[in-house]
Amino acid sequence: MKKFKFLVKYGLLKRIGRKSFIIANLVIAILSILIINLPSIIALFGGDDDQLTDIQIEVVNNIGSATLAVDLQNQFNLGLPSTFYYVTDIPTADVDAFWEDEEVDILMTFEGDLDDPVITLYSKFPEMNASMLNQVELQLISYQLGGTYERPLFQTVMAPDYEDPEAGMMVGSISSLLILPLFILVTMATQFVGVDIIEEKSTKAIETIIASVPSNTHFLSKIVASIFFVIIQGGLILFYGLIASLVSKLFQSAPMINLPQGEGSLLEYLGEILPNWPILLLMTVLFIIVGTLFYLVIAALFASMAVTQEDYQQFQSPLMLMLLGGFYIGIFAPLAGGEGFMKVMAFVPIFAPMVAPVAMAGGSMTILEGVIALIALIAFLAVMVYFASPVYKVAILNYDQTKFFKRIGDNFKKAFHRTKK
């Protein structure tokens, strides 16, 4: 146990005590803060010119309504509170001056009388024309009706099976946000395990190490050190995200996440689109832990069969294919509407760690099905460890450099031939 603890500590310090780890984390922290606050940063450099916060409208009122400018201002400002419309009366229209005037955005001329007006709209934002004219029309109707226009109360009722496409998109975004760091973390962890083992094996230092500690202890210490690494690195990434969120609050004028109006915190919104998110989160964490263990066992097993660094490149390719397969299924299946396919893949242990959390979040897999997939994954992991451990013991001291499949076959044969005895 003492040697196991020492090996875990040594393996962990070897990873997080390196300059490369510190530099990589500095880069990740800076990038996280920059990416999350990118719109705000762009806005700082004048990137918010296009955002219509204040709109200046000039009105030439030749239809005899004394309160036209005030009424129009009230009418326009019934909408989005983030945009304010200033409407002022001017005596005559100088169209050429208007086009050159950077302060004024829209010019309207009202000719004729109230019952039969001719309205000309000059706008530097033609995309708003339809909306503006609707508002003007409503105002004129209220004049013609002889009373003040009261905005009716609108209520909408959705069909019970209606799915909000925006919420679906949000779930998709959350899935992508979830799977990407998981993919990066698992890739990093498996790389570390593989490189660590192959470094010891290719230099033959493994002979001295295995002469002092059992191969099982060595095998497990590598995996446990990597799991700790994943936890530390994952925690750091969350911490960078938190710092980035705090920084984004400094940029009050340009909030990054445009949650639907009237909503509260992100968690409240999550609660609306994913009512069972606490269970989902727990299941996701379980899939991450078991899945990372599963991939690490495979990485360690393949690394033990490789002899040189070059050799390891070939041996790690099946693992990378598994990881990439899971990643692409998790990212693209929801977008392509392949829920059925994703559900099937979520039960395949080599893809389950990446696909199952996304499938559950997207609703193509129930929590119960998720639990079944998790149990299947744990069972598969147990079988993997059962087979990997004796093979690792044989392979780690085997310097045979025969072809890929032959070497795998030979190592399994030797492992179980000896085990039987």
Added chain:
Amino acid sequence: MLEVKNARMLYGDLVAVDRLSFTIKPGDIFGLLGTNGAGKTTTFRMIMGLLEPTEGEVLYHGQHVGYHNVNEIGYMIEERSLLTKVTVKELMLYFGQLKDMEPKVILERLDYWLDRFQISEYKNKKIKELSKGNQQKIQFISAIINNPKLLVLDEPFSGLDPINTELFVEVIRDFQKQGAMVVFSSHQLDHVESFCEELIVLEKGKVIIEGRIDQVKKDFKKQNIKIKGDVDVEALKQIPGVFKVVENSDQTIVKIENDDVAKAVFEYIKTCQNITKYDVEQASLSEIFIAKVGKSHEEV
């Protein structure tokens, strides 16, 4: 005491080591010789507990060799087995702690051995920056840093110059004096002959020579007679029992089948002129090795 009892190691149908038995007592230096692929490394791995014999057993002080008594054993493999990206100090701390040693003790002993091997200035250098000879010294230090009671050395002198070889020999002798058991392999048979009391020669996993070196030499009937003076080589070749005559620049070596032939050669020498040397010697270990292993090859 280390006891290898009837150990047999099979890889599928291949017999790597066939019913090997020997005993090493405290203070013994034991040689394990053989051509490449004879089964030496497999035997070392069985002694270290890295391989479990298919049949037979290896006992260290009456117990099976395992991770419970591995801290008393030092092991040096034939090839370099060092992590190259770390410093000498970091490597020793790593390997030493794997033997349950305290870091403070490791560093004290490291300083002593670096000084003794005259490489103290490399303590904080990375392994990859060291010459092959110095890497060999570091590897040797890593095997003895835990003051082992059993020292297993696979080709410890490989790649060393004569001065450093002598340094290694002195250290091994020191361990012998302290009562450690040493088992080693070497292709340099003069080293084996100079400080090894007992040996085993393996060929294709089988023992072809075993016992104390003086007895092995005695049992090997063939002898060499070294002669200086005016002798007729053709006349020597005609003597029954003389199987080879080698002419060197300063002497003639007559290889004879057994002790009795020496008398016949001596009778002939008495008839020759200017004889200044007549010396009957036992065959060297190298000759015995070549003769036995060659015979084994022929038999196959």
